[in-house]
Structures are given as C-alpha cells and as structure tokens.
Amino acid sequence: MKVVVLTGAGISAESGVSTFRDAGGLWEGHSVADVATPEGFERDPALVHAFYDARRAQLELVTPNPAHLALAELEETLGDDLLLVTQNVDDLHERAGSRRLVHMHGQLRSAWCTSCDGRCPWTAPLADGPPCPGCGAASLRPDIVWFGEVPRQMDRIEAALAAADLFVSIGTSGAVYPAAGFVQLARLWGAHTVELNLEPSQGTVWFRDARHGPASMLVPAWVAELTARRLSR
Ligand code: BJW
Helix, strand or coil, X not given: CCEEEEECCHHHHCCCCCCCCCCCCCCCCCCHHHHCCHHHHHHCHHHHHHHHHHHHHHHHHXXXXXXXXXXXXXXXXXXXXXXXXXXXXXXXXXXXXXXXXXXXXXXXXXXXXXXXXXXXXXXXXXXXXXXXXXXXXXXXXXXXXXXXXXXXXXXXXXXXXXXXXXXXXXXXXXXXXXXXXXXXXXXXXXXXXEXXXXXXXXXXXXXXXXXXCCHHHHHHHHHHHHHHHHHCX
C-alpha cells in the first residue's frame, strides 16, 4: 500500500511551535506581505531576518511529540511506500526519525545564497549578513518558500500522489495552495483520503474520513490502526 502523508503547523503545535492562522498564531503580530513574500524581504530585510532568526532560535527549545514519533514508526513499517510531505519549516520530523521526507516550503535550518544559488545547513542568525560558505557573498536569505515562489520537489510529490492508495492530511488548515489541492488530486487518482486535524479544515469536504482532535492523540491511534490492518491481511 502506497501512502502519502501531508503535515502542517498543527502537528508541531503540541511541541510548542506556533501555527500560522490560529489565535495567537505567527501571523497575528505580522503582516504576511511583510514577512512571507520576496517583496517584503526586498523592502525590509532586517524585519524578515529578525522574524526567521527568532523562529530558528526557538527550535532549540522544542522537541518532537507523539504525532511526529508515530509517523517515523510508520516509515519503519512502510519503507519506500511512504512519502511524508511537510509544509513545516521546523525539523521535528527529522528529529523524530523520519527520512523519506520533503520540506515543500523549505527549512529554517538552511540558508540560501542568492548570489551563487547554493544552500547550506544554518543554525545561526542571518541578520548580521554573514558570508556564504560557498562564495563568500553576504547574500544569504532564509531557505523558505514565500508566497509567489514555487514549492520544492513538486514533481516528486505529484508522482507520489498519482501512485498513492492512501492520502492523509494532518494539522493543516487547507488555506495554502498547492498543498490544499493535494486531496483533490489524490482522490482523482483513486486514493482513499483521511483528514486528522483539530477542527474541520477548509477542505474537509474532500476527505472520505475526517477525524478531529489533537494530533498527539489522533496520529498514534491512526498509525496503530493502519499497522494492525496491514498485519491482519
Ligand atoms: C491542530 C493542532 C493540534 C492546531 N493537532 N491540528 C488564489 C487561489 C489559489 C491559490 C492562490 C491564490 N492566490 C495566490 C495563490 C497561491 C498561494 C496561495 O495559496 N495563497 C493563498 C493565501 C490563497 N500559494 C503560493 O504562492 C505558493 N506557491 C505557488 O502556488 O507557486 C505556484 C506553483 C505551484 C506548484 C507548481 C508550480 C508553481 C507558495 C506558498 C508558500 C507558503 N509559505 C508559508 C510561509 C512560509 C514562511 C514561514 O514559515 O513563515 O508556509 S504560508 C504558511 O502557510 C506556511 C505554512 O506551511 C502554510 C500552511 O499553513 P498550515 O500548516 O496549514 O498552518 P495553519 O496555521 O494555517 O493551520 C494549522 C491547522 O492546524 C489548523 O487547521 C488548526 O486547527 C490545526 N491544529 N493545533 C491537530 N494540536
């Protein structure tokens, strides 16, 4: 059975990472146009660097929760039949043990040089304009996909969706495309579709099975159910 799992900010909420659109979320104190668009970065790089430097530093203080750990266990069972696609820019899936993973919106712990187009692992601040380890230019920006930019590895994701028997969406509001459209593609290509979210998402009607509650409860239970069903075949 081939499975594609899509995760969003809700899976990391119980680890202490803020979501975007919930009350008290990341967008509450910030205009999206200021901190999550290339135009905003061009206008005020210091503001944008401060926003991402603070979030990168916060990663030191958080750890994976039972939902991340359950998905890493699922990978041990399914191997190459699982693709985990995350919209999250934190590294909690990796720290839980997931390896077959696509960060479609980029990563906080990576920097992208707009001079040489190189990418490098990055844990320090970017606000002080450090040199790129590859070319030496002070042209590093957060390695994050902002609005209007193309998400990463779309060909790989679409191929996995086309081949999937099961598509599961976890902790995402379904407000941002192309990820919000994956459920429709998966259905079109014949997959069973499941939503696991705190509340009905914007796309909840597209899912055949929608379960609502905290990810730390729903995800381990769903993984146990899937594993038991697989073993009983
Ligand atoms: C819990 C929980 C718990 C809480 N347990 N659950 C008009 C129509 C259609 C599309 C467009 C349009 N105008 C423009 C577009 C395109 C645009 C877009 O979608 N805009 C929308 C606003 C309409 N998209 C783009 O520009 C994308 N690029 C693109 O389309 O390129 C074209 C192209 C595509 C494909 C191939 C080729 C070309 C790029 C999008 C980049 C998104 N980037 C961001 C910001 C990154 C920077 C940063 O991190 O600061 O990524 S936006 C932000 O939203 C972030 C997230 O990854 C993304 C999704 O958010 P998510 O994860 O869903 O979080 P929330 O907060 O919204 O929801 C959390 C959910 O969890 C809630 O439902 C809670 O209930 C739940 N929850 N606690 C379980 N404990």
